[in-house]
Amino acid sequence: MTMKPLVNVGKNGLSDHLVQSVADAVESRELVKVSLLQTSDYGPKEVGAYLQQALPGLEIAQTIGRMVVVYKVAANADNRHLSEQVDELGR
Numbered sequence: 001m002t003m004k005p006l007v008n009v010g011k012n013g014l015s016d017h018l019v020q021s022v023a024d025a026v027e028s029r030e031l032v033k034v035s036l037l038q039t040s041d042y043g044p045k046e047v048g049a050y051l052q053q054a055l056p057g058l059e060i061a062q063t064i065g066r067m068v069v070v071y072k073v074a075a076n077a078d079n080r081h082l083s084e085q086v087d088e089l090g091r
Contacts, residue, residue, distance in 0.1 A: 005035035005067065009047055013040065019054040026058065026072040030082040036066040044068045 025032040062069040
């Protein structure tokens with residue numbers, strides 16, 4: 001996957017700021033890579049679970065090493081490029 005991480009989890013850990021950053025990113029792109037920096041005290045499963053609890057409808061698409069890839073259908077129809085492609089594949 002060539003997509004670069006848009007959100008980093010570091011020493012500030014799991015916070016409202018992290019949740020807001022991920023919420024903003026998935027609203028505009030639907031698929032977002034979250035990187036866990038070496039300074040993070042949390043693992044990918046903990047970060048994924050925290051984000052799923054904080055953002056209803058968010059799905060963990062993949063976990064690779066210290067990366068968590070999350071997906072959520074955008075609320076704004078203008079931002080639903082990826083989810084529309086997925087829907088077309090399912091037809």
